[in-house]
Amino acid sequence: MDRVDILIIGGGPAGLAAAIGAYEAGARDILVLDREQELGGILKQCIHNGFGLHTFQEELTGPEYAHRFIKKVRAYGIPCQGETMVLSISPKKVVTCVSHDHGLQHIQAKAVLLCMGCRERPRGSLATPGERCPGVYTAGTAQRFTNLEGLMPGKEVVILGSGDIGLIMARRMTLLGAKVHACVELMPYSSGLKRNIVQCLDDYGIPLLLSHTVVDIQGRDHVTGVTVAKVDTNLQPIPGTEQTFPCDTLLLSVGLIPENELSKMAGVTLYPGTSGALVDETLMTSVPGIFACGNVLHVHDLVDFVSEEAETAGKNAWAYVQGELTQAERIIVETGFGVGALVPQLVSREPLQPVRLMFRPRNVYRNARIIVEAGEQRLYEKKAMILAPGEMVNVVLPVEKLSALKNAESLTVRIEVSQA
Amino acid sequence: MKYELTCINCPMGCRITADYDGKEVTNIEGYTCRRGLLYAQSEITDPTRMLTALMALEGTHVPLPVKTDRPIRKALLPKALEQIKSTRAKRPVRLGAVVIENVCNSGANVIATAERL
Structure with missing residues (x-):
């Protein structure tokens, strides 16, 4: 079995900053695992600007922001093993992972940093009526198609949910030549930044329908239309207010869920309020030596805060390894x-x-x-x-x-x- | 001419109204702080935006993410986008490399925001 002082699961913004935090505190035996080939996590596909204003006082795009941290990780010589899927973590901090290059590995760590991020709420969690036909994507999946793979999910689009990812995708689809008919929000307010409402919707004349929801999806072989209705104060659709948009694509931007399957295997207690691990101020979970940071701990709105939090977690993980952090x-x-x-x-x-x-x-x-x-x-x-x-x-x-x-x-x- | 805008500085999202005759912004109303006042003035007289886009890259269907290296006038966005769409970048591309100089005479360069070596 391989042994390592600090094992970091995930090479996105949290994992990168955690590695840097641990290294700068003195750790030298660190390993970062990521399931993708390239480091950077979801930042790779966030090609819009607005990242890093808090940390660097400049507006970077996602890949540029990630690059600053990747450069540092490389300069420090921290080993990163890509294309590696972590299968389980035991409460004793044995991490089992599999990859093409190394096969099945069991790695005993002294401290583990959970940096797995979050995933999007899918259609299945919404109980939206209508046909189960192709053409319904989460906004992040569509973003991956357009920005990383050079594919267009569709040409006539309706977006459900007005979180920042939905707003950003409304603009991206428009810039790529699609027609975005509306951005539909169940609540009477948008959870997105005002700046994104103005610069992603208003700039392109895309209507934001507050207190509305999707009540039907039409189409057999592919989406052909989406019906939207106004909702009352109990968030129930009001009969007679329906309107149908002919379209070929419905994008969902309806929330993010911390990805804690591995945390659960390790016996980490979760907190229902965040759907992330229960932690103390050092970001240690209920399992001694296992720390959590970034979107796997709680969903952030600014990556700058993810990086700050992860750096702290990295430092504390090293303090734990040295026996300086007693519970x-x-x-x-x-x-x-x-x-x-x-x-x-x-x-x-x-x-x-x-x-x-x-x-x-x-x-x-x-x-x-x-x-x-x-x-x-x-x-x-x-x-x-x-x-x-x-x-x-x-x-x-x-x-x-x-x-x-x-x-x-x-x-x-x-x-x-x-x-x- | 009457202008109606939403301030982007904080979640308040103040609705600001103002008049603009092409020279001077007058009757600015609805803002609740100094940042709102300044935003209304610059957004009406000289609105600018950063443009981020995707550019074709020779020899692959995977696009190259690019951006203007400074905000450009909002009115120039469609033309700048056209120019980006009709340009094809060549490898190797370093992060920050200029792929279009002075796009649409805006004074801004279009630069690569990722590396494709």
Whole structure:
């Protein structure tokens, strides 16, 4: 059996930054595994700009952003094994993988970093009525076809869901010569960035139909049309509001699911609020020595935050290997009013590093306050003109603020909305 | 002429209205911060966009992702796109290599955003 100090599963933005974080902290025996031939993960197909504004103060495209990290990984000489599928991880951190070049491998790691990212919610999870004919794709699959394989999924398009991937694909399909008839959103607001609504839809005259959904898909051999209806406040279609768009393609941009099959095999406890691993502030999961970061932990909206988080996880994995990270007593981080998808869910009583809390507001809140309390003591308070589910909130608590945790029952994060 | 826009700076997405006579932007209303005011002025007088696109690459059906190396005037986007579509890049292409110089006299070069060696 091969042995390695730090084994990283996934060579996307999280895996690359985790490798860099571990190396810069002192680790030298690192291995990155990825199922694709090339590093970079999903960034390879995200050819639009807007990446890295937070980290590099410039707007890079996905491949350019990935390239900066790949260059560093290469310069450090960190081994990366591509075209390798990880089949399982045991609770004792034995990773089993298979590849054309190396056959079946069992690798014993001292620490494992879960960096598998997420996948798109498929049509099957929506219970959309209509024909099961070809022509229905997730937006990311269509993006892979157009941007990596040079294939066009169709010419007349309707998009269901107004997340950023759906908006970006509305523009890409238009630039590639397709007609995008509408972008249909179930909720009364879009979860995409305002910038993408303006620059991907408005710029090209593509209507955004809020509070609408797809109620029928027509076609036998291929999609020939999609019927859309308005929904009421309970999100139920309103009879009589149907309109049909003749089209050959329906793209779905209806959410992302962290890809945690391997985490489950390793016995990692998952947190229903994020569908990712339950972690403490060091990003260690319930299995000692197994860490999680990036979209497999919780779905991010900016890759910059994935990289930051993964670098921290990489550093902590090395600290664990060196025996510097002991699992001290931990308390629960409670989600108060308006707080969803919170990470981390546990925090040490005496943290050695600043604690970064990340969450998604459950709704759109105006004139709100973000509050963090340890028992009666207020550790953090910040005003926000607007909070929305589409924008993840980041709160960093410096170490000197955290002495209050010593005797507190729990730490609570909540949103307070002042009555205007 | 009356303009109606959505501010892109934050999730508020303020609806901003303004008048523009070709010289001066007046009656800007609906913004709630300074960034909104500045956005309205530049978006009305000189709207620009980065263009990212796919270019054909000789000898393969796999396209080459490219971008303008700076934002270009929004009105130039269709022409710039046409020029990119009618150009065929040759290997090897390094990341950042110029594939079209001064596209449509915009002052921007079109550069490769991936390597194809």
